[in-house]
Amino acid sequence: MAKKISYQNFTFEEYIPEQQILDVVKNIATQIENDLSGQKPLFIGVLNGSFRFLNDLFSHFTMDCEVEFVKLKSYERTESTGKVTELIGLRDPLKDRVVVVVEDIIDTGLTMANVINDVLAMNPKEVKVATMFLKPEIYKGALMPDYVGMEVPPEFIVGYGLDIDGLGRNLNSVYKKIDSVPLELSKKKGMLNIVLFGPPGCGKGTQSAILKDKYDLVHISTGDVFRGLDPDSELAKLAKSYADKGNLVPDDITIKILQSEVKKYPNARGVIYDGFPRTSAQAEALDVFLKSKGGAVSCMLELEVEENELRTRLKGRAMGSGRPDDADPAVIQNRIDVYNTQTAPVAGFYKTQGKHKSINGIGSVEDVSERLFHNLEEVIA
Ligand code: 5GP
Numbered sequence: 208m209a210k211k212i213s214y215q216n217f218t219f220e221e222y223i224p225e226q227q228i229l230d231v232v233k234n235i236a237t238q239i240e241n242d243l244s245g246q247k248p249l250f251i252g253v254l255n256g257s258f259r260f261l262n263d264l265f266s267h268f269t270m271d272c273e274v275e276f277v278k279l280k281s282y283e284r285t286e287s288t289g290k291v292t293e294l295i296g297l298r299d300p301l302k303d304r305v306v307v308v309v310e311d312i313i314d315t316g317l318t319m320a321n322v323i324n325d326v327l328a329m330n331p332k333e334v335k336v337a338t339m340f341l342k343p344e345i346y347k348g349a350l351m352p353d354y355v356g357m358e359v360p361p362e363f364i365v366g367y368g369l370d371i372d373g374l375g376r377n378l379n380s381v382y383k384k385i386d387s388v389p390l391e392l393s394k395k396k397g398m399l400n401i402v403l404f405g406p407p408g409c410g411k412g413t414q415s416a417i418l419k420d421k422y423d424l425v426h427i428s429t430g431d432v433f434r435g436l437d438p439d440s441e442l443a444k445l446a447k448s449y450a451d452k453g454n455l456v457p458d459d460i461t462i463k464i465l466q467s468e469v470k471k472y473p474n475a476r477g478v479i480y481d482g483f484p485r486t487s488a489q490a491e492a493l494d495v496f497l498k499s500k501g502g503a504v505s506c507m508l509e510l511e512v513e514e515n516e517l518r519t520r521l522k523g524r525a526m527g528s529g530r531p532d533d534a535d536p537a538v539i540q541n542r543i544d545v546y547n548t549q550t551a552p553v554a555g556f557y558k559t560q561g562k563h564k565s566i567n568g569i570g571s572v573e574d575v576s577e578r579l580f581h582n583l584e585e586v587i588a
Pocket of ligand 1: 256312313
Protein backbone atom coordinates (compact mmCIF):
# COMPACT_ATOMS: atom_id res chain seq x y z
CA MET A 208 0.00 0.00 0.00
CA ALA A 209 1.35 3.42 -0.98
CA LYS A 210 2.15 5.73 1.92
CA LYS A 211 -0.51 8.44 2.36
CA ILE A 212 -0.27 11.94 3.84
CA SER A 213 -2.70 14.87 4.14
CA TYR A 214 -2.28 18.59 3.63
CA GLN A 215 -5.19 20.98 4.06
CA ASN A 216 -8.21 18.94 2.93
CA PHE A 217 -6.32 16.91 0.37
CA THR A 218 -4.91 13.40 0.55
CA PHE A 219 -1.71 12.51 -1.26
CA GLU A 220 -0.13 9.11 -1.84
CA GLU A 221 3.53 8.33 -2.42
CA TYR A 222 4.26 8.35 -6.12
CA ILE A 223 8.02 8.67 -6.76
CA PRO A 224 10.35 7.33 -4.08
CA GLU A 225 13.36 9.35 -2.95
CA GLN A 226 16.02 7.04 -4.44
CA GLN A 227 14.45 7.18 -7.90
CA ILE A 228 14.53 10.99 -7.77
CA LEU A 229 18.16 11.09 -6.68
CA ASP A 230 19.21 8.66 -9.43
CA VAL A 231 17.49 10.80 -12.05
CA VAL A 232 19.12 14.00 -10.76
CA LYS A 233 22.56 12.40 -10.90
CA ASN A 234 21.88 11.37 -14.46
CA ILE A 235 20.87 14.90 -15.49
CA ALA A 236 23.91 16.38 -13.74
CA THR A 237 26.16 14.07 -15.76
CA GLN A 238 24.46 15.04 -19.02
CA ILE A 239 24.73 18.77 -18.26
CA GLU A 240 28.35 18.47 -17.26
CA ASN A 241 29.16 16.55 -20.45
CA ASP A 242 27.38 19.15 -22.58
CA LEU A 243 28.72 22.28 -20.87
CA SER A 244 32.06 21.37 -19.39
CA GLY A 245 34.66 24.17 -19.77
CA GLN A 246 31.97 26.83 -20.32
CA LYS A 247 31.40 28.09 -16.74
CA PRO A 248 27.59 28.03 -17.03
CA LEU A 249 25.33 30.21 -14.92
CA PHE A 250 22.40 28.27 -13.43
CA ILE A 251 19.27 30.31 -12.80
CA GLY A 252 17.01 28.59 -10.29
CA VAL A 253 13.31 29.42 -10.39
CA LEU A 254 12.27 29.80 -6.74
CA ASN A 255 10.88 28.47 -4.59
CA GLY A 256 10.33 24.95 -5.87
CA SER A 257 13.65 24.36 -7.66
CA PHE A 258 15.89 24.75 -4.61
CA ARG A 259 16.22 21.05 -3.89
CA PHE A 260 16.73 19.99 -7.49
CA LEU A 261 19.35 22.71 -7.96
CA ASN A 262 21.11 21.79 -4.74
CA ASP A 263 21.29 18.11 -5.69
CA LEU A 264 22.47 18.96 -9.21
CA PHE A 265 25.27 21.10 -7.75
CA SER A 266 26.36 18.30 -5.43
CA HIS A 267 27.39 16.33 -8.56
CA PHE A 268 29.09 19.09 -10.58
CA THR A 269 32.86 19.22 -10.76
CA MET A 270 32.98 21.94 -13.47
CA ASP A 271 33.18 25.66 -12.64
CA CYS A 272 29.66 27.01 -12.43
CA GLU A 273 27.65 29.80 -10.80
CA VAL A 274 24.13 30.18 -9.50
CA GLU A 275 21.47 32.92 -9.44
CA PHE A 276 17.77 32.89 -8.61
CA VAL A 277 14.54 34.38 -9.86
CA LYS A 278 11.25 34.10 -8.03
CA LEU A 279 7.91 33.84 -9.80
CA LYS A 280 4.40 32.89 -8.82
CA SER A 281 1.81 31.29 -11.12
CA TYR A 282 -0.01 28.91 -8.80
CA GLU A 283 -2.66 29.38 -6.13
CA ARG A 284 -3.10 26.30 -3.94
CA THR A 285 -3.34 23.39 -6.41
CA GLU A 286 -4.14 25.31 -9.60
CA SER A 287 -2.43 27.48 -12.19
CA THR A 288 -3.80 31.04 -12.18
CA GLY A 289 -2.90 31.46 -15.83
CA LYS A 290 -0.66 34.46 -15.17
CA VAL A 291 2.85 34.88 -13.85
CA THR A 292 3.92 37.44 -11.26
CA GLU A 293 7.61 38.26 -10.87
CA LEU A 294 8.70 38.56 -7.23
CA ILE A 295 12.50 38.60 -7.66
CA GLY A 296 13.97 39.42 -11.09
CA LEU A 297 17.32 38.96 -12.80
CA ARG A 298 20.11 41.25 -11.63
CA ASP A 299 23.44 40.11 -13.09
CA PRO A 300 24.35 40.76 -16.74
CA LEU A 301 23.91 37.65 -18.88
CA LYS A 302 25.58 38.92 -22.04
CA ASP A 303 27.58 36.10 -23.69
CA ARG A 304 26.94 33.74 -20.77
CA VAL A 305 25.83 30.14 -21.09
CA VAL A 306 22.66 30.03 -19.01
CA VAL A 307 20.75 27.04 -17.68
CA VAL A 308 17.28 27.83 -16.34
CA VAL A 309 16.39 25.31 -13.64
CA GLU A 310 12.70 24.60 -12.95
CA ASP A 311 11.15 22.21 -10.45
CA ILE A 312 8.17 21.44 -12.69
CA ILE A 313 6.80 22.57 -16.04
CA ASP A 314 3.04 22.44 -16.08
CA THR A 315 1.46 25.00 -18.47
CA GLY A 316 4.95 26.30 -19.28
CA LEU A 317 3.94 29.91 -18.53
CA THR A 318 6.64 30.35 -15.89
CA MET A 319 9.35 28.92 -18.12
CA ALA A 320 8.29 31.09 -21.09
CA ASN A 321 8.43 34.16 -18.86
CA VAL A 322 11.92 33.44 -17.55
CA ILE A 323 13.28 32.54 -20.99
CA ASN A 324 11.94 35.80 -22.44
CA ASP A 325 13.68 37.80 -19.72
CA VAL A 326 16.91 35.85 -20.13
CA LEU A 327 16.94 36.17 -23.93
CA ALA A 328 16.44 39.94 -23.64
CA MET A 329 19.85 40.05 -21.93
CA ASN A 330 21.73 38.54 -24.92
CA PRO A 331 23.22 35.36 -23.46
CA LYS A 332 25.43 33.13 -25.64
CA GLU A 333 23.20 30.11 -25.10
CA VAL A 334 20.15 29.20 -23.01
CA LYS A 335 19.20 25.73 -21.85
CA VAL A 336 16.32 24.58 -19.66
CA ALA A 337 16.45 21.79 -17.09
CA THR A 338 13.31 20.70 -15.29
CA MET A 339 12.95 17.96 -12.71
CA PHE A 340 9.33 17.22 -13.69
CA LEU A 341 7.27 17.85 -16.84
CA LYS A 342 3.52 17.39 -17.30
CA PRO A 343 3.37 16.51 -21.02
CA GLU A 344 -0.44 16.26 -21.05
CA ILE A 345 -0.68 19.90 -19.96
CA TYR A 346 2.40 21.48 -21.49
CA LYS A 347 1.70 22.21 -25.15
CA GLY A 348 4.54 24.68 -25.82
CA ALA A 349 6.72 24.32 -28.89
CA LEU A 350 9.97 24.63 -26.93
CA MET A 351 10.90 21.38 -25.21
CA PRO A 352 13.23 21.63 -22.20
CA ASP A 353 16.76 20.35 -22.86
CA TYR A 354 16.84 18.20 -19.72
CA VAL A 355 13.76 16.53 -18.22
CA GLY A 356 14.05 14.44 -15.05
CA MET A 357 10.67 12.72 -15.22
CA GLU A 358 7.38 13.08 -17.02
CA VAL A 359 4.42 13.10 -14.62
CA PRO A 360 0.62 12.97 -15.12
CA PRO A 361 -1.52 16.14 -14.79
CA GLU A 362 -2.37 15.51 -11.13
CA PHE A 363 -0.99 17.88 -8.50
CA ILE A 364 2.18 16.63 -6.78
CA VAL A 365 4.10 17.70 -3.68
CA GLY A 366 7.51 16.93 -2.21
CA TYR A 367 11.13 17.36 -3.26
CA GLY A 368 10.74 21.14 -3.22
CA LEU A 369 7.16 21.24 -4.52
CA ASP A 370 4.56 22.61 -2.13
CA ILE A 371 0.92 23.02 -1.34
CA ASP A 372 0.33 26.37 0.35
CA GLY A 373 4.02 26.41 1.35
CA LEU A 374 3.98 22.92 2.89
CA GLY A 375 5.40 19.62 1.71
CA ARG A 376 8.70 20.90 0.27
CA ASN A 377 10.63 18.91 2.86
CA LEU A 378 9.23 15.54 1.74
CA ASN A 379 12.00 13.48 0.14
CA SER A 380 9.63 11.44 -2.03
CA VAL A 381 7.04 12.95 -4.36
CA TYR A 382 3.38 12.46 -3.50
CA LYS A 383 0.41 12.68 -5.87
CA LYS A 384 -2.95 14.18 -4.92
CA ILE A 385 -5.83 11.73 -4.79
CA ASP A 386 -9.17 13.17 -5.91
CA SER A 387 -11.21 14.32 -2.93
CA VAL A 388 -14.65 13.45 -4.34
CA PRO A 389 -14.55 10.38 -6.58
CA LEU A 390 -16.50 10.40 -9.84
CA GLU A 391 -18.54 7.41 -8.64
CA LEU A 392 -20.47 9.73 -6.34
CA SER A 393 -21.83 11.80 -9.21
CA LYS A 394 -22.61 8.67 -11.29
CA LYS A 395 -25.33 7.80 -8.83
CA LYS A 396 -27.01 11.18 -9.20
CA GLY A 397 -29.18 10.22 -12.19
CA MET A 398 -29.25 12.99 -14.77
CA LEU A 399 -25.98 13.57 -16.58
CA ASN A 400 -24.64 17.12 -16.39
CA ILE A 401 -21.55 17.42 -18.53
CA VAL A 402 -19.51 20.60 -18.67
CA LEU A 403 -17.63 20.70 -21.97
CA PHE A 404 -14.79 23.10 -21.41
CA GLY A 405 -11.90 24.66 -23.27
CA PRO A 406 -10.64 27.84 -24.94
CA PRO A 407 -12.43 29.54 -27.86
CA GLY A 408 -11.86 27.48 -31.00
CA CYS A 409 -11.09 24.20 -29.19
CA GLY A 410 -14.04 22.41 -30.80
CA LYS A 411 -16.67 22.58 -28.04
CA GLY A 412 -19.54 23.31 -30.43
CA THR A 413 -18.65 20.58 -32.91
CA GLN A 414 -18.09 17.97 -30.23
CA SER A 415 -21.23 18.97 -28.28
CA ALA A 416 -23.36 18.27 -31.34
CA ILE A 417 -21.79 14.79 -31.67
CA LEU A 418 -22.17 13.97 -27.97
CA LYS A 419 -25.75 15.23 -27.96
CA ASP A 420 -26.73 12.79 -30.75
CA LYS A 421 -24.82 9.81 -29.44
CA TYR A 422 -26.02 10.04 -25.84
CA ASP A 423 -29.42 11.67 -26.37
CA LEU A 424 -28.59 14.80 -24.40
CA VAL A 425 -29.67 18.43 -24.51
CA HIS A 426 -26.99 20.82 -25.69
CA ILE A 427 -27.01 24.26 -24.07
CA SER A 428 -24.53 26.78 -25.40
CA THR A 429 -24.85 30.11 -23.63
CA GLY A 430 -23.10 31.72 -26.61
CA ASP A 431 -25.74 30.32 -29.00
CA VAL A 432 -28.53 31.40 -26.63
CA PHE A 433 -27.18 34.97 -26.58
CA ARG A 434 -26.73 35.00 -30.35
CA GLY A 435 -30.26 33.62 -30.81
CA LEU A 436 -32.02 36.35 -28.80
CA ASP A 437 -34.29 38.81 -30.56
CA PRO A 438 -31.65 41.30 -31.79
CA ASP A 439 -33.85 44.24 -30.80
CA SER A 440 -34.26 43.12 -27.20
CA GLU A 441 -32.35 44.97 -24.48
CA LEU A 442 -30.78 41.71 -23.32
CA ALA A 443 -29.50 40.86 -26.80
CA LYS A 444 -27.97 44.33 -27.20
CA LEU A 445 -26.32 44.11 -23.83
CA ALA A 446 -24.91 40.61 -24.46
CA LYS A 447 -23.68 41.64 -27.90
CA SER A 448 -21.89 44.69 -26.52
CA TYR A 449 -19.71 42.37 -24.42
CA ALA A 450 -19.33 39.45 -26.82
CA ASP A 451 -18.31 41.58 -29.83
CA LYS A 452 -15.26 42.78 -27.93
CA GLY A 453 -14.39 39.27 -26.77
CA ASN A 454 -15.41 40.02 -23.17
CA LEU A 455 -17.62 37.89 -20.94
CA VAL A 456 -21.27 38.78 -20.42
CA PRO A 457 -21.66 39.56 -16.69
CA ASP A 458 -22.26 36.55 -14.43
CA ASP A 459 -25.72 37.48 -13.14
CA ILE A 460 -27.15 37.76 -16.66
CA THR A 461 -25.49 34.57 -17.88
CA ILE A 462 -26.59 32.55 -14.86
CA LYS A 463 -30.24 33.64 -15.26
CA ILE A 464 -30.20 32.80 -18.97
CA LEU A 465 -28.68 29.40 -18.28
CA GLN A 466 -31.23 28.54 -15.62
CA SER A 467 -34.18 29.43 -17.80
CA GLU A 468 -32.70 27.32 -20.65
CA VAL A 469 -32.25 24.25 -18.41
CA LYS A 470 -35.82 24.60 -17.12
CA LYS A 471 -37.10 24.19 -20.69
CA TYR A 472 -36.01 20.52 -20.62
CA PRO A 473 -37.44 18.96 -17.43
CA ASN A 474 -37.32 15.40 -18.85
CA ALA A 475 -33.86 15.53 -20.39
CA ARG A 476 -31.59 12.53 -19.90
CA GLY A 477 -28.78 14.94 -19.46
CA VAL A 478 -27.36 18.30 -20.46
CA ILE A 479 -24.11 19.31 -22.12
CA TYR A 480 -23.09 22.76 -20.90
CA ASP A 481 -21.03 24.36 -23.64
CA GLY A 482 -19.41 27.70 -22.78
CA PHE A 483 -20.78 27.64 -19.25
CA PRO A 484 -19.55 28.04 -16.55
CA ARG A 485 -16.96 30.56 -17.70
CA THR A 486 -16.06 31.98 -14.30
CA SER A 487 -15.68 30.52 -10.83
CA ALA A 488 -18.82 32.41 -9.72
CA GLN A 489 -20.79 30.74 -12.53
CA ALA A 490 -19.43 27.32 -11.51
CA GLU A 491 -20.60 27.90 -7.96
CA ALA A 492 -24.01 29.11 -9.16
CA LEU A 493 -24.37 25.98 -11.34
CA ASP A 494 -23.63 23.74 -8.35
CA VAL A 495 -26.27 25.52 -6.26
CA PHE A 496 -28.81 25.42 -9.08
CA LEU A 497 -28.30 21.71 -9.83
CA LYS A 498 -28.35 20.87 -6.14
CA SER A 499 -31.73 22.57 -5.84
CA LYS A 500 -32.95 20.10 -8.49
CA GLY A 501 -31.36 17.13 -6.68
CA GLY A 502 -28.51 16.87 -9.17
CA ALA A 503 -24.86 17.72 -9.63
CA VAL A 504 -22.26 18.21 -12.35
CA SER A 505 -21.24 14.70 -13.45
CA CYS A 506 -17.93 15.71 -14.97
CA MET A 507 -16.01 18.45 -16.73
CA LEU A 508 -14.38 17.39 -19.99
CA GLU A 509 -11.65 19.87 -20.89
CA LEU A 510 -10.44 20.02 -24.51
CA GLU A 511 -6.79 21.06 -24.53
CA VAL A 512 -5.58 22.92 -27.63
CA GLU A 513 -2.56 25.19 -27.77
CA GLU A 514 -2.91 28.89 -28.56
CA ASN A 515 -1.40 29.05 -32.07
CA GLU A 516 -3.69 26.30 -33.23
CA LEU A 517 -6.67 28.17 -31.69
CA ARG A 518 -5.83 31.35 -33.59
CA THR A 519 -5.61 29.43 -36.87
CA ARG A 520 -8.91 27.64 -36.23
CA LEU A 521 -10.76 30.84 -35.27
CA LYS A 522 -9.49 32.65 -38.34
CA GLY A 523 -10.75 29.76 -40.47
CA ARG A 524 -14.11 29.72 -38.68
CA ALA A 525 -14.57 33.46 -39.22
CA MET A 526 -14.80 32.90 -42.98
CA GLY A 527 -17.86 30.67 -42.61
CA SER A 528 -19.55 31.84 -39.42
CA GLY A 529 -19.66 35.59 -39.94
CA ARG A 530 -19.16 35.98 -36.18
CA PRO A 531 -17.51 39.37 -35.53
CA ASP A 532 -15.70 37.92 -32.50
CA ASP A 533 -13.99 35.35 -34.78
CA ALA A 534 -12.78 37.79 -37.43
CA ASP A 535 -10.69 40.43 -35.67
CA PRO A 536 -7.24 39.24 -34.43
CA ALA A 537 -7.37 41.72 -31.52
CA VAL A 538 -10.77 40.36 -30.42
CA ILE A 539 -9.54 36.78 -30.82
CA GLN A 540 -6.51 37.57 -28.67
CA ASN A 541 -8.73 39.21 -26.05
CA ARG A 542 -10.97 36.14 -25.97
CA ILE A 543 -7.93 33.91 -25.45
CA ASP A 544 -6.58 36.27 -22.74
CA VAL A 545 -9.97 36.42 -21.00
CA TYR A 546 -10.11 32.64 -21.17
CA ASN A 547 -6.64 32.30 -19.63
CA THR A 548 -7.31 34.74 -16.80
CA GLN A 549 -11.00 34.32 -15.96
CA THR A 550 -12.13 31.00 -17.40
CA ALA A 551 -9.18 28.59 -17.15
CA PRO A 552 -9.30 28.63 -13.30
CA VAL A 553 -12.83 27.12 -13.49
CA ALA A 554 -11.11 23.79 -14.31
CA GLY A 555 -9.59 23.99 -10.83
CA PHE A 556 -13.06 24.13 -9.31
CA TYR A 557 -13.88 20.73 -10.81
CA LYS A 558 -10.39 19.28 -10.27
CA THR A 559 -10.85 19.87 -6.56
CA GLN A 560 -14.14 17.96 -6.77
CA GLY A 561 -12.48 15.08 -8.64
CA LYS A 562 -14.70 15.69 -11.66
CA HIS A 563 -12.22 17.06 -14.17
CA LYS A 564 -10.97 15.11 -17.19
CA SER A 565 -8.41 16.49 -19.59
CA ILE A 566 -8.76 15.54 -23.28
CA ASN A 567 -6.29 16.20 -26.07
CA GLY A 568 -8.25 18.41 -28.51
CA ILE A 569 -5.74 18.12 -31.37
CA GLY A 570 -6.47 15.75 -34.21
CA SER A 571 -9.41 14.92 -36.47
CA VAL A 572 -12.96 15.58 -35.23
CA GLU A 573 -13.47 11.79 -35.09
CA ASP A 574 -10.32 11.22 -33.05
CA VAL A 575 -11.29 13.86 -30.50
CA SER A 576 -14.86 12.44 -30.31
CA GLU A 577 -13.45 8.96 -29.61
CA ARG A 578 -11.43 10.39 -26.72
CA LEU A 579 -14.54 12.11 -25.34
CA PHE A 580 -16.65 8.93 -25.70
CA HIS A 581 -14.01 6.97 -23.86
CA ASN A 582 -13.98 9.45 -20.97
CA LEU A 583 -17.77 9.71 -20.84
CA GLU A 584 -18.30 5.95 -20.81
CA GLU A 585 -16.42 5.87 -17.52
CA VAL A 586 -18.88 8.39 -16.07
CA ILE A 587 -21.99 6.74 -17.49
CA ALA A 588 -20.97 3.13 -16.67
P1 5GP B 1 3.66 26.55 -15.08
O1 5GP B 1 3.99 28.00 -15.18
O2 5GP B 1 4.53 25.66 -15.94
O3 5GP B 1 2.20 26.26 -15.26
O4 5GP B 1 3.87 26.11 -13.57
C1 5GP B 1 5.07 26.17 -12.97
C2 5GP B 1 4.95 26.38 -11.50
O5 5GP B 1 3.67 25.97 -11.01
C3 5GP B 1 5.93 25.48 -10.82
O6 5GP B 1 7.16 26.12 -10.70
C4 5GP B 1 5.25 25.19 -9.51
O7 5GP B 1 5.49 26.24 -8.60
C5 5GP B 1 3.79 25.21 -9.82
N1 5GP B 1 3.26 23.86 -10.11
C6 5GP B 1 2.85 23.37 -11.29
N2 5GP B 1 2.42 22.11 -11.17
C7 5GP B 1 2.57 21.78 -9.87
C8 5GP B 1 2.32 20.57 -9.12
O8 5GP B 1 1.85 19.54 -9.59
N3 5GP B 1 2.64 20.64 -7.79
C9 5GP B 1 3.15 21.76 -7.20
N4 5GP B 1 3.41 21.69 -5.89
N5 5GP B 1 3.38 22.89 -7.87
C10 5GP B 1 3.11 22.89 -9.21
